[in-house]
Amino acid sequence: MLYTIAVIQGSKMLQNLKSILEKAKSNAETRKFxxxxxxxxxxxxxxxxxxxxxxxxxxxxxxxxxxVVDQMDIVPKHADTETTIDDLISRINDTLDYxxxxxxxxFEGASERRVGTPRWDGKTVSGDEFIVQYALPNLxxxxxxxxxxxxxxxxxxGKQDFLGALPLR
Amino acid sequence: MLYTIAVIQGSKMLQNLKSILEKAKSNAETRKFxxxxxxxxxxxxxxxxxxxxxxxxxxxxxxxxxxVVDQMDIVPKHADTETTIDDLISRINDTLDYxxxxxxxxFEGASERRVGTPRWDGKTVSGDEFIVQYALPNLxxxxxxxxxxxxxxxxxxGKQDFLGALPLR
Numbered sequence: 542m543l544y545t546i547a548v549i550q551g552s553k554m555l556q557n558l559k560s561i562l563e564k565a566k567s568n569a570e571t572r573k574f575x576x577x578x579x580x581x582x583x584x585x586x587x588x589x590x591x592x593x594x595x596x597x598x599x600x601x602x603x604x605x606x607x608x609v610v611d612q613m614d615i616v617p618k619h620a621d622t623e624t625t626i627d628d629l630i631s632r633i634n635d636t637l638d639y640x641x642x643x644x645x646x647x648f649e650g651a652s653e654r655r656v657g658t659p660r661w662d663g664k665t666v667s668g669d670e671f672i673v674q675y676a677l678p679n680l681x682x683x684x685x686x687x688x689x690x691x692x693x694x695x696x697x698x699g700k701q702d703f704l705g706a707l708p709l710r
Numbered sequence: 711m712l713y714t715i716a717v718i719q720g721s722k723m724l725q726n727l728k729s730i731l732e733k734a735k736s737n738a739e740t741r742k743f744x745x746x747x748x749x750x751x752x753x754x755x756x757x758x759x760x761x762x763x764x765x766x767x768x769x770x771x772x773x774x775x776x777x778v779v780d781q782m783d784i785v786p787k788h789a790d791t792e793t794t795i796d797d798l799i800s801r802i803n804d805t806l807d808y809x810x811x812x813x814x815x816x817f818e819g820a821s822e823r824r825v826g827t828p829r830w831d832g833k834t835v836s837g838d839e840f841i842v843q844y845a846l847p848n849l850x851x852x853x854x855x856x857x858x859x860x861x862x863x864x865x866x867x868g869k870q871d872f873l874g875a876l877p878l879r
Contacts, residue, residue, distance in 0.1 A: 542711045542838070550842050584753070584862045657878075664878035669711070673719050678873055681850030682857075689858045693753045704847055709826075709833040 543652050544645045547609070547672045551602040551680060552640045557705040558598060558684050559633045561691065561698050562626050568696045577625045582690050591690045595629045596621050598683035599636040605676025606640060608656040609668035610647045712821050713814045716778070716841045720771040720849060721809045726874040727767060727853050728802045730860065730867050731795050737865045746794045751859050760859045764798045765790050767852035768805040774845025775812055777827075778820040778837035 569576035580592040589597070600619070607616035617639055623629050655665040666674070688703055738745035749761040758766070769788070776785035786808055792798050824834040835843070857872055 545838075546715065546842055553843070554847070584858055585864070588861055661878060666877055666879075669714075670877055673715055674722070674876055675873065677846075678723070678850065681847065682854050682869070682872055685851050685854035686858055688851075689753055689855055692757055693862075695754070700851070703851060704844065707843055708835055708839055709830060710835075 543609070543669060543672060544643075544648045546677065547602070547606050548640050548643055551606065551677070552637055553705050554680055554684055555599065555602065555633050555637055555640070557703055558595065558687060559630055560705075561688055561702050562595070562630055562633075564698050564702060565691050565696045566626055572695070579691065579694060579696070580624060580626060580629070582694055584686070584690055584693060588686075591687055592623055592629065593621075594683045594687045594690065596623065596632065598680055598687065599632055601676050601679035601683060603636045603639055604658075605672055605680075606643055608658075609651040609654055609671055610643055611651075611654065612643070612647075712778070712838060712841060713812075713817045715846065716771070716775050717809050717812055720775065720846070721806055722874050723849055723853055724768065724771065724802050724806055724809075726872055727764065727856060728799055729874075730857055730871050731764070731799055731802075733867050733871060734860050734865045735795055741864070748860065748863060748865070749793060749795060749798070751863055753855070753859055753862060757855075760856055761792055761798065762790075763852045763856045763859065765792065765801065767849055767856065768801055770845050770848035770852060772805045772808055773827075774841055774849075775809060777825040778823055778840055779812055779816045780820075780823065781812070781816075 565579055566576050569579070581590045583590040596619070603616060604613075607613050617635060619632060619635065623632055651668040654668040656668055656671050657663065657665040685703070688698060691698055734748055735745050738748070750759045752759040765788070772785060773782075776782050786804060788801060788804065792801055820837040823837040825837055825840050826832065826834040854872070857867060860867055
């Protein structure tokens with residue numbers, strides 16, 4: 542199940558984030574403003590602007606997966622140089638490409654692998670804990686904050702854009 | 711793993727949401743305003759205010775778990791009458807009590823159970839899909855939006871409050 546919640550659901554949320562940014566582009570065109578103004582919008586002076594929210598959303602799941610499948614040596618690096626909404630969409634696409642390269646078989650042993658971040662002073666959690674308590678909450682946090690910044694600026698996104706399609710039958 | 715991501719992680723997020731509301735109370739005391747003003751704060755005129763965000767966060771996980779373990783007949787109902795931050799903290803506590811009453815054994819068969827909501831016209835998804843693609847994303851969405859409303863109003867919450875403690879060792 543770890544593959545499903547990290548790679549499949551993680552990719553779905555990045556697709557939804559991309560749709561939300563595409564809606565911002567259409568909305569800006571309709572309202573006749575430069576959509577890239579939104580890249581520097583924020584909800585409080587001491588919160589990150591939208592550009593950083595999207596970068597961190599991407600890295601939360603990219604690095605989360607790379608750590609638990611032990612691919613930190615080959616995971617693509619990103620320099621955080623994006624300034625436009627189109628740059629951010631490319632960043633999301635790059636991240637989706639990486640996630641698509643990770644197979645269920647690579648998750649062999651991932652649940653129990655001890656993983657951490659450079660900020661944790663050598664301490665670790667299990668792969669399951671890393672995805673469930675850290676990578677996914679961060680992905681959701683920064684995706685929702687991006688959505689909130691856009692809604693606060695009048696962009697017509699809705700909850701369905703955030704959730705994406707469900708496999709109803 | 712469904713029990714862990716739904717009940718254990720869901721309860722952790724509600725505990726974090728409670729801590730965030732407690733911080734709002736301290737902050738209001740320091741800045742000398744009535745904390746309950748925040749209950750009606752929102753990020754856009756056509757978004758729900760904080761009180762509704764917390765109600766939906768609670769119901770997302772309460773009803774998500776109740777549906778997949780087939781307890782919709784006994785899950786506690788809430789009338790959505792909260793108006794103060796203390797009311798919301800009680801609502802979270804009630805929800806935590808319900809989640810604590812659900813045991814791992816009750817998840818037998820939950821992953822495959824077909825479940826839906828009254829809005830889905832009789833269509834369903836599997837229990838796994840309901841938790842992973844619907845209940846948890848909604849919980850995170852409304853918890854993050856509550857956090858964003860507070861941060862937008864100058865309340866000194868931080869990412870650690872949102873994530874909670876990690877089982878580092």
